[in-house]
Amino acid sequence: MVCALTFAEPQRLWWLLLLPLLLWLALPPQPRRHAFTAHLAQWQAAHAALRRRPPRLAGLRFLLLALAATAAIGAHAAPQWRSGDGPRRLVVLLDASASMGARRADGTSAFAAASALLRERLAALPPQVDVTVLRCGGPRLRRQGASARMLQDLGRPEGALDVDLPALAAAVAAPDTAVWTLTDGQAQAALPVVGALSCLPATGPNAALLAVRVVDRWPLPQLSLSADLVLFAAAPRTGELRVAGAVAAAVPTRVELTPGVPLTIDVELARTAAGGVLELSLAVTGDVLPDDDVWRADLPALPAPRIAVLTDAEAGPFAAVAAQALAVEVGGTVTAASPGAEVGLLLVDGGTAAIVPGQVRALCFGCRLDAAVEVVPWLQPRVADWDRQSPLTAGLDLSELRLAAAFRGVLPPGEAFLWADDDGGVRTPLAVVVDGGDTASVHFAFRLQDGNLPLLAAFPQLLRRAFVRCHGTAAAITVMTPTTATGEQDLQSAASAEDRPLPGFPTPDRELAAPCLLLGLLALALRAFVR
Amino acid sequence: MTRVPPLPVVPPRYPAPFRTLLHDLLARGGRMRSGRVDQQRARRAVLSHSGTFVGHRPYVHGDDPRRIDWAACARTGELFVKQFEEERRRTATLVLDLSASLLVGAPPRRLAALRLAAVVGGLALRHLDGVTVVAPGAGAAALATFAGAGDLDALLHHLDELPVVASAPEAAIPLVLSRGMSGHLHWISDFADPARFELPLAALRRRGASITGWLPALPEDRDVPRQGYVRVQDPETGAVLAVAVDAALAAAMRRQLELLQRRQDRLFAQFGCPLVRWQAPAAAEYGIVAWQEIVAWCAR
Structure with missing residues (x-):
């Protein structure tokens, strides 16, 4: 049973504890006593002679004062009169998983139909009903109050439904809370049995791009794509895999899709130097869910750098040769290093160069960054190991690397990927990479002429990888399409149930603060007349 | 909230010490005024064994x-x-006020009134031929006659058994006249409302009654609480008045009490009767001095 009288701010009723103080203040002065007298007429005459009004009805006066105080405190606690039983709160569980983007027979998506239904019903709700909308599937969002009624910024259907809707509906439902679930039944074993239910099924054939793998050969233009396709339909269908965007013209690939059988298609592409959005799409006739047919990625522009070489007097030809080879490979040019000249990569071999680590795309070999720093020669350091996971050295064989000398103190703080055994078995970095986001610099503790690194077979690869690493995140492909949601592609079978309507909501509560204040004023006015 | 206390209880009216005191008083008393001149003559006749x-x-x-x-x-x-x-009996009449207003005081005024009645009645039994006790409102006990000193115990018993009842002073007129105008009339009351006694006093005086008013005086008749919150209640009517007493109100109340005394004195003076304010002693005070005033007044 719901109590008809409620308080929005019941904690303010603690002020009622002041009533005893009021009673104490209203008590007559001490001493208080009762006496029988044969001279009541004389007492009355004495009172009349002094024009005093006897404090009659003191109890009633206090009762009126207490009533006024109670009414004022009651008004402060925001009393409300509930006109009827019924839920005071509505929680909407809106399925916004990827499958809700499927087109229905009328051409609209299930999500659009659910949104339209929500707007219509929420507009008809009494204003005092507290509405909460929970987006289930994809990014979980919660909207409360006015923003819930406006369905503000609920996004588009995407992602998997990773919520157990029946359990959630059962958990949310309460005597004063109604639950309304809107779903297409996709990827669910059963639909909620608690609360209202609106089932918006959108069934039909659907082909999807399950995954796209990319092999990027940046700074080279070659790009390899490997796309996994799948078809959920009653019969095999033929489709086209189309490539568009920042690549050289590519011919659509015709694909024969068998229902339920994944198909992998490899595509070799040549990207444009300017970069841009690459779009891979699968076109199948009758596909009701086009959202999972497209894969998009943002390709960075190909570098066309000017490579500058800075060597000391003792340097051999290795740096210049390496720069030339690298320029040929990436389509760049080798320029002379001069103060103020802007270059894409600075290759330094020995000597001293005022380079801020991580802020300049530089590849330094035995280069001292600060002339004030004293470097200590390190004769015949023995290469101990290299990082097998680093993008710089993964898969390379540096076991033949021999060094005649290196320098201690020339490496800035950074992520080491090559180490030497120091005295006592301690590993000391021989090379580090300093990451600055879009830029990075790679530093070696030895000069090229002090070892056999330029002669190793891994050197060109290491050089190209260092070039890529120096470009940091600027060289990375950004995939714009979210990961394909599991279980959201097969639109042939979905859980279904009979729609259940929303329960009736009570009419708005009646605010009793004003009547309480009026009652308090009335009590005070009446008290003024009670003497 | 002020709790309403019960009405004061009248302590034992006639304990043994009082009876001893009473006998002493009666033994010392010389004479008692009877009434009119012809009654004085009748008294002489009785003394000579006439009749x-x-x-x-x-x-x-x-x-x-x-x-x-x-x-x-x-x-x-x-x-x-x-x-x-005798042809003419020499008696006295006691009119007693039994109203609840006499329960006021510490000790209650009723105790002093009953003991006063015992002394006056005892004197009448000792020195006159009898005494008639008129107690308006007391039902069968409203009118009782006692004769001879041997009736003293009966008189005390009768007085002791009188109830607390409310009655108008006018009710005493037919009771007094029913036995003829027998001797001097002693009216014992608090005379709280003097105006109510005008009519009965006037009626009795027109019929030649000789009346003495007896008012057992209490400290409450003069003293007023100096401060505090007092709920005063009339025990007879139950009417209550709550008063916050301060110096000004206490002074005004004292003026009202003085005015009441003047009205009581004027009431009896206008009918040519004395009003005796007898300062009642404490309940357990049995010294003879306080009571000799009564004997002296009766002998005048």
């Missing part, structure tokens, strides 16, 4: 030895006194 002999009765302590019938004593060996039926 019609109606019989004997046993002698009791306090009887006049001159009334002993020695011949009868010689015949029977016991003391008897002669009883005569």
Whole structure:
């Protein structure tokens, strides 16, 4: 049973504890006593002679004062009169998983139909009903109050439904809370049995791009794509895999899709130097869910750098040769290093160069960054190991690397990927990479002429990888399409149930603060007349 | 909230110390005023054994030895006194106010009034031929007559048994007149509302009654609480008045009490009657001094 009288701010009723103080203040002065007298007429005459009004009805006066105080405190606690039983709160569980983007027979998506239904019903709700909308599937969002009624910024259907809707509906439902679930039944074993239910099924054939793998050969233009396709339909269908965007013209690939059988298609592409959005799409006739047919990625522009070489007097030809080879490979040019000249990569071999680590795309070999720093020669350091996971050295064989000398103190703080055994078995970095986001610099503790690194077979690869690493995140492909949601592609079978309507909501509560204040004023006015 | 206390309880009216005191008073009393002049003459006739002999009765302590019938004593060996039926009896009448307003005071005014009645009645039994007790509102006990010193115990018992009842002063008129105007009339009351006594006093005076008003005075008749919150209640009507007493109100109340005393005095003065304010002693005070004033007044 719901109590008809409620308080929005019941904690303010603690002020009622002041009533005893009021009673104490209203008590007559001490001493208080009762006496029988044969001279009541004389007492009355004495009172009349002094024009005093006897404090009659003191109890009633206090009762009126207490009533006024109670009414004022009651008004402060925001009393409300509930006109009827019924839920005071509505929680909407809106399925916004990827499958809700499927087109229905009328051409609209299930999500659009659910949104339209929500707007219509929420507009008809009494204003005092507290509405909460929970987006289930994809990014979980919660909207409360006015923003819930406006369905503000609920996004588009995407992602998997990773919520157990029946359990959630059962958990949310309460005597004063109604639950309304809107779903297409996709990827669910059963639909909620608690609360209202609106089932918006959108069934039909659907082909999807399950995954796209990319092999990027940046700074080279070659790009390899490997796309996994799948078809959920009653019969095999033929489709086209189309490539568009920042690549050289590519011919659509015709694909024969068998229902339920994944198909992998490899595509070799040549990207444009300017970069841009690459779009891979699968076109199948009758596909009701086009959202999972497209894969998009943002390709960075190909570098066309000017490579500058800075060597000391003792340097051999290795740096210049390496720069030339690298320029040929990436389509760049080798320029002379001069103060103020802007270059894409600075290759330094020995000597001293005022380079801020991580802020300049530089590849330094035995280069001292600060002339004030004293470097200590390190004769015949023995290469101990290299990082097998680093993008710089993964898969390379540096076991033949021999060094005649290196320098201690020339490496800035950074992520080491090559180490030497120091005295006592301690590993000391021989090379580090300093990451600055879009830029990075790679530093070696030895000069090229002090070892056999330029002669190793891994050197060109290491050089190209260092070039890529120096470009940091600027060289990375950004995939714009979210990961394909599991279980959201097969639109042939979905859980279904009979729609259940929303329960009736009570009419708005009646605010009793004003009547309480009026009652308090009335009590005070009446008290003024009670003497 | 102020709790309403019960009405004060009147302590034992006539304990043994008081009875001893009463006998002492009666033994010392010289005489008592009877009433009109013709009654004085009748008294002399009684003293000379005049009137019609109606019989004997046993002698009791306090009887006049001159009334002993020695011949009868010689015949029977016991003391008897002669009883005569006088032409005019020499008596006194006591009118008692039994209203609840006399329960006020510490000790209650009613205690002083009943003991005052016992002294006056005892004097009448001792020195006159009898006393009539008129208690308006007391039902069957409203009118009682006692004769001879031997009736003193009966008188005390009668007074002790009188209830607390509310009655108007006018109710005393028919009771007094029903026995004729027998002797001097002693009206014992607090005379709290003097105006209510005008009519009965005037009626009795027109019929030639000689009246003395007795007002057992209490400290409450003069003293007023100096401060505090007091709920005063009339025990007779139950009316209540809550007053916050301060110096000004206490002074005004004292003026009202003085005015009441003047009204009471004027009431009796206008009918040519004395009003005796007898300062009642404490309940357990049995010194003879405080009571001799009554004897002296009765002898005037």
